[in-house]
Amino acid sequence: MAGTRRRIPEATVARLPVYLRILAERFESGVSSMSSEELAEFAGLNAAKVRKDLSYLGSYGTRGVGYDVEFLVYQIRRELGLTHDWHVVIVGAGNLGQALAGYGGFGDRGFPVGGIVDVDPAKIGTVVGGVRVRHVDELAQVVHGRNISIGVIATPGPAAQEAADALVAAGVTSLLNFAPAVISAPHGISVRKVDLAVELQILSYYEQRRATAASNSLRAVPGERGRGASA
Amino acid sequence: MAGTRRRIPEATVARLPVYLRILAERFESGVSSMSSEELAEFAGLNAAKVRKDLSYLGSYGTRGVGYDVEFLVYQIRRELGLTHDWHVVIVGAGNLGQALAGYGGFGDRGFPVGGIVDVDPAKIGTVVGGVRVRHVDELAQVVHGRNISIGVIATPGPAAQEAADALVAAGVTSLLNFAPAVISAPHGISVRKVDLAVELQILSYYEQRRATAASNSLRAVPGERGRGASA
DNA sequence: GATTGTGAAAGCGTTCACAGCC
DNA sequence: GGCTGTGAACGCTTTCACAATC
Numbered sequence: 097m098a099g100t101r102r103r104i105p106e107a108t109v110a111r112l113p114v115y116l117r118i119l120a121e122r123f124e125s126g127v128s129s130m131s132s133e134e135l136a137e138f139a140g141l142n143a144a145k146v147r148k149d150l151s152y153l154g155s156y157g158t159r160g161v162g163y164d165v166e167f168l169v170y171q172i173r174r175e176l177g178l179t180h181d182w183h184v185v186i187v188g189a190g191n192l193g194q195a196l197a198g199y200g201g202f203g204d205r206g207f208p209v210g211g212i213v214d215v216d217p218a219k220i221g222t223v224v225g226g227v228r229v230r231h232v233d234e235l236a237q238v239v240h241g242r243n244i245s246i247g248v249i250a251t252p253g254p255a256a257q258e259a260a261d262a263l264v265a266a267g268v269t270s271l272l273n274f275a276p277a278v279i280s281a282p283h284g285i286s287v288r289k290v291d292l293a294v295e296l297q298i299l300s301y302y303e304q305r306r307a308t309a310a311s312n313s314l315r316a317v318p319g320e321r322g323r324g325a326s327a
Numbered sequence: 328m329a330g331t332r333r334r335i336p337e338a339t340v341a342r343l344p345v346y347l348r349i350l351a352e353r354f355e356s357g358v359s360s361m362s363s364e365e366l367a368e369f370a371g372l373n374a375a376k377v378r379k380d381l382s383y384l385g386s387y388g389t390r391g392v393g394y395d396v397e398f399l400v401y402q403i404r405r406e407l408g409l410t411h412d413w414h415v416v417i418v419g420a421g422n423l424g425q426a427l428a429g430y431g432g433f434g435d436r437g438f439p440v441g442g443i444v445d446v447d448p449a450k451i452g453t454v455v456g457g458v459r460v461r462h463v464d465e466l467a468q469v470v471h472g473r474n475i476s477i478g479v480i481a482t483p484g485p486a487a488q489e490a491a492d493a494l495v496a497a498g499v500t501s502l503l504n505f506a507p508a509v510i511s512a513p514h515g516i517s518v519r520k521v522d523l524a525v526e527l528q529i530l531s532y533y534e535q536r537r538a539t540a541a542s543n544s545l546r547a548v549p550g551e552r553g554r555g556a557s558a
Numbered sequence: 559g560a561t562t563g564t565g566a567a568a569g570c571g572t573t574c575a576c577a578g579c580c
Numbered sequence: 581g582g583c584t585g586t587g588a589a590c591g592c593t594t595t596c597a598c599a600a601t602c
Binding site: 117279291292305 | 340408415425426508527531537
Binding site for chain 1: 594
């Protein structure tokens with residue numbers, strides 16, 4: 097009971113955290129009920145999409161009324177597996193790794209840093225974001241000690257695949273890759289990638305496009321958007 | 328001439344930076360020609376997708392041979408508007424802003440930090456990543472002084488919309504939002520969002536799913552993947 | 559009267575498969 | 581013979597529109 101949910105589309109899974117943040121915030125503000133229309137407004141989406149997304153969780157709304165905020169928060173948390181904290185281990189204690197560990201955003205949102213490892217002897221033993229850097233050879237120990245299933249790759253690009261392999265060997269089953277490199281992992285391991293430079297390059301494309309469009313004619317810029325917009 | 332390209336699908340635009348990084352790296356390694364098959368291998372994609380993506384740039388391949396690496400690097404750079412550096416301005420000099428400024432990844436990849444601003448008087452004047460923090464009231468000056476069109480939002484969530492408004496008012500036309508909040512911007516402004524916690528929550532979903540699937544039955548876990556995989 | 563939940567339609571993006579070219 | 585470029589098929593996602601329900 098409860099575990100045998102029907103599969104939720106990936107696009108929907110990616111939006112659930114957004115709904116969760118909004119609903120939790122509104123609940124803190126004393127709001128107890130919201131319609132798909134309101135939620136859509138806050139999320140920068142349209143109401144139909146919100147309703148379809150929420151319908152994958154079950155029929156938790158009330159027609160004519162809307163959704164109970166507290167109940168929905170609970171349901172989304174449960175569906176996302178956020179009923180407990182998930183410790184993460186960071187591989188790479190360079191600029192990026194230090195930045196990620198130092199930035200409190202992980203722990204605050206239920207993903208405390210359970211360990212940081214590096215290969216550089218000069219970094220071993222230093223403390224970053226309150227956590228002592230250990231040698232990458234101790235990765236399996238760190239992973240088992242804290243029961244960690246999520247690894248964060250914050251190495252330089254060329255070392256990323258090695259880091260991924262080490263994480264998988266240590267027993268991690270999800271990878272969040274910040275290194276500028278494509279990594280491969282065995283089937284069954286979840287991999288997600290965040291590349292700051294790629295995001296900027298995408299923005300550059302639209303900037304460049306705007307610029308050439310403007311210099312080629314005096315007509316208005318055609319309707320484009322990186323993602324999300326309105327006002 | 329050259330500006331009137333046909334529109335490139337967003338999904339393709341998001342992959343061009345990946346091809347570019349791989350091609351540039353292979354070129355450095357002395358490789359002068361690559362097939363769609365090889366490029367796909369490096370990018371963790373399939374050859375058909377690579378060919379379709381590249382076909383939006385023009386017919387730059389040679390049948391029976393492949394693509395000229397140097398030429399393709401040049402074409403992708405040009406299409407993405409990476410023929411010159413784009414200075415960015417960071418709003419928010421807290422943990423996240425400092426981390427982003429300190430992490431050299433922006434400047435290295437053609438997006439030097441042209442300024443950082445904050446509202447907190449205690450932070451004004453401090454130097455982060457080699458750049459002096461200025462007051463947010465000087466935003467327009469910073470933007471015009473360096474001819475900046477990309478703004479990076481690194482404020483706490485509640486201040487993100489205000490930051491976006493200030494950036495747009497100062498003349499910025501692209502926004503990269505790291506704050507955990509949905510922001511809205513006038514039509515014609517490109518907005519992209521990176522939320523570290525959201526990425527982790529998505530991984531959490533698949534972890535949780537794996538866990539309940541395993542405890543509910545002894546059958547193998549059905550084929551799921553966060554994104555990318557193989558090997 | 560208001561708002562959900564959902565089939566059906568429309569729109570995008572991916573993959574196939576092969577003609578066209580080197 | 582090998583590899584690109586692309587129309588056509590497929591599948592996933594979004595949007596529409598309305599019956600069901602409070």
